[in-house]
Amino acid sequence: MTARLALSRVMAVAWKDLTTERRSKAGFNGVVFMAAITLLMFGFALGPDPAPIRTAAAGLLWLTVLLSGVLAFNRSYELEIEAGALDALLLYPGGRWPIFAGKLLANLAFVLLVEAITVPIAGVLYDLPLLTPLPGLVGVLFLGTVGFVTLGTYYAAMASRVRAREVLLPLLLFPMLVPLLVAAVGATKAVLAGDPMGYGSAWIRLLAAFDIVFLAATFMTFDYVIGE
Amino acid sequence: MTHTMEPRVSTATAPRAKGSATLIGALIVLALVAAAQAFGFLTSPPDRDMGHLQKIMYVHVPAAWNAFLAFVVVLAGSVMYLWKREEKWDLLAASAAEVAAVLTALTIALGSIWGRPTWGVWWTWDPRLTSTAILLVIIVGYLALRSFVDEPERRARWSAVVGILGALNVPIVYMSVRWWRTLHQPQSSPSTVDPAYAWGLRLNAIAFLLVMIWLVRARYRAARLERISELAAEREALGGRG
Amino acid sequence: MSSASSAVELAGIARRFGSRWVLKGADLVVGSGEAVAILGRNGSGKTTLLRIVATLLRPSRGSGVVFGHDLAREPDAVRSRIGLLGHTNAIYPDLTAAENLGFTLRMLGRSVDPRAVEATLITVGLGAHANTRARGFSAGMQRRLALARLRALEPQLLLLDEPYSSLDPEGVELVTALIADTRRAGGAAILITHDVSRATSIADRVVMLDDGRIAPWTPGVLVAE
Structure with a gap:
């Protein structure tokens, strides 16, 4: 497959997924609402004293992202299955990784957009100073989301095609995400405390390593997952 | 594609002969474990701080080592399956995963029992205990995936990649959790342990290695016999054309 | 053989x-x-x-x-x-007829010429519905769009x-x-x-x-x- 054809496919799949999402909106609104309600419920579980909430804020924020974002990944393939289009996708000759890359890009845009709404809500609810550490925070959110979406898009290719898909996806995905959660929360805490170049950098390096390892592994093995 | 025809074992005589061999093997392994445990118990003095509680180490530590070893077998079987596309590698990975699940659970349970009188709590967010728990849930996810997929070829392919990604994650998990919190004593190995305990530990590690191998073999053989019976049904369904 | x-x-x-x-x-x-x-x-x-x-x-x-x-x-x-027409039409309901064909062409690495897309749609009788989302199509119209897609595959x-x-x-x-x-x-x-x-x-x-x-x-x- 030439680079031009691969790029054309990646963009076509990403554009198609995002257009469908933009026009139906059901998925996006549902996920944003789920995120907002999760942030609220964490508050009720830990409040009303604001101190424990502020201490736990970085962890709560990332748990909210993981718990609501996981709802997006199966949809990405259900879209194909409902339209009966998965077979058609598989019949384009050449490797299947552009399909994965396209879906990954679409899911990445989706989850980043959910975060763009969720994080300010968390800032208000948990009284977090978001403006000063904003560049560092955006960087950490991006790195963490890339790893999350990579594995989510990958495992959903399997989970969405078996019975009990709602159960199987978190069962496969969440144990794998423990290092990402630990590193993302560590980095977010550091950034929020106004120390972006200090002890946060170790966590940021771990996040980057996680992303690179699993981007490579998923791209190399996607053909095995999506076929037959 | 031809690998579905691969397990050709003379089905008529094999089970009984293998059955008694398995029984003898089981007895030998059992005797070895008993001997190694007895050796450990008799040669080790009560620990200065922990007393006889220390003896839990003779199961806890070998179980942990062999759980990791079983995970390496899962990785090797998964890689070999994707490379060779021979069903036996998938069955080997699956058998090793089941054994890894049992040994990991045993490691955690014993660690917890040991931790209660030592640290005063059943559970502590210690790096190794925590990463072992994550390992257990990764294996449970692997086994759950296997139980959800009926088609053997697809199950083999999918579980191979899930096994490989899980194994890739093990060092990352360990590193992240270690940075996250360090509160445990240095890892037990014969070189860091008082010489009075070292031989007991070594012997038990070997005995548990044999237990691990014996369990994987038993599960592998069972899985293979299931496939043989499936293939026999297949030949019948095809009216002798198979 | x-x-x-x-x-x-x-x-x-x-x-x-x-x-x-x-x-x-x-x-x-x-x-x-x-x-x-x-x-x-x-x-x-x-x-x-x-x-x-x-x-x-x-x-x-x-x-x-x-x-x-x-x-x-x-x-x-x-x-x-090969070109496969299965039980399902492989049509994305939230894309228009023209967008569905355009998607197929881009997956094949071909450039999307709006006039060629329209011509293909006219051959299956969907010329007037090029910019309508497929969700609103009847079962027969969706089948026709699937036939247009099949033609695009050549x-x-x-x-x-x-x-x-x-x-x-x-x-x-x-x-x-x-x-x-x-x-x-x-x-x-x-x-x-x-x-x-x-x-x-x-x-x-x-x-x-x-x-x-x-x-x-x-x-x-x-x-x-």
Whole structure:
């Protein structure tokens, strides 16, 4: 497959997924609402004293992202299955990784957009100073989301095609995400405390390593997952 | 594609002969474990701080080592399956995963029992205990995936990649959790342990290695016999054309 | 076993699902320029056989060749030559008709020329609906859009699974025209249907799938659906 054809496919799949999402909106609104309600419920579980909430804020924020974002990944393939289009996708000759890359890009845009709404809500609810550490925070959110979406898009290719898909996806995905959660929360805490170049950098390096390892592994093995 | 025809074992005589061999093997392994445990118990003095509680180490530590070893077998079987596309590698990975699940659970349970009188709590967010728990849930996810997929070829392919990604994650998990919190004593190995305990530990590690191998073999053989019976049904369904 | 003149050669294709054998050794040769219709009861394995020829399923036993390319060893060469119309239309309901065709063209790496897209839509009678989302289409219109997509693929081997379902007489003519165009270009077609009269009028040869194997069809034998 030439680079031009691969790029054309990646963009076509990403554009198609995002257009469908933009026009139906059901998925996006549902996920944003789920995120907002999760942030609220964490508050009720830990409040009303604001101190424990502020201490736990970085962890709560990332748990909210993981718990609501996981709802997006199966949809990405259900879209194909409902339209009966998965077979058609598989019949384009050449490797299947552009399909994965396209879906990954679409899911990445989706989850980043959910975060763009969720994080300010968390800032208000948990009284977090978001403006000063904003560049560092955006960087950490991006790195963490890339790893999350990579594995989510990958495992959903399997989970969405078996019975009990709602159960199987978190069962496969969440144990794998423990290092990402630990590193993302560590980095977010550091950034929020106004120390972006200090002890946060170790966590940021771990996040980057996680992303690179699993981007490579998923791209190399996607053909095995999506076929037959 | 031809690998579905691969397990050709003379089905008529094999089970009984293998059955008694398995029984003898089981007895030998059992005797070895008993001997190694007895050796450990008799040669080790009560620990200065922990007393006889220390003896839990003779199961806890070998179980942990062999759980990791079983995970390496899962990785090797998964890689070999994707490379060779021979069903036996998938069955080997699956058998090793089941054994890894049992040994990991045993490691955690014993660690917890040991931790209660030592640290005063059943559970502590210690790096190794925590990463072992994550390992257990990764294996449970692997086994759950296997139980959800009926088609053997697809199950083999999918579980191979899930096994490989899980194994890739093990060092990352360990590193992240270690940075996250360090509160445990240095890892037990014969070189860091008082010489009075070292031989007991070594012997038990070997005995548990044999237990691990014996369990994987038993599960592998069972899985293979299931496939043989499936293939026999297949030949019948095809009216002798198979 | 492969000869240049044949489009498809299947030898001893068997496939099981769980412990049930749907196909038990199907043999079939389709020549270039030939259209073959396969009749069979519900559950006789027609769709399974078509999906195996399309490389979407691997056979449990047996092998097959499409235009000289082995199904198992050269699936990409097979995929670039076939056009499959299955039970579903492979149409994204939230995209317009033109966007659906554009997606197919971009997946093939071709540039999207709006006028060419419109021309293709006009051939299937959807010229007036190019910018309507497919969700609003009737079942027949969606089927027509699927036929337009199939034309865009320019396949040498058409694999049609009950292509007439939900089509009006005019839509049926579109299928006939598609088969005729493909054959003129040296291609071939395998057609699955339960409609005996359409099978005999369109196909050069009619066979039956019975008990997991291909058998010649004798006129007069009723195939109950």
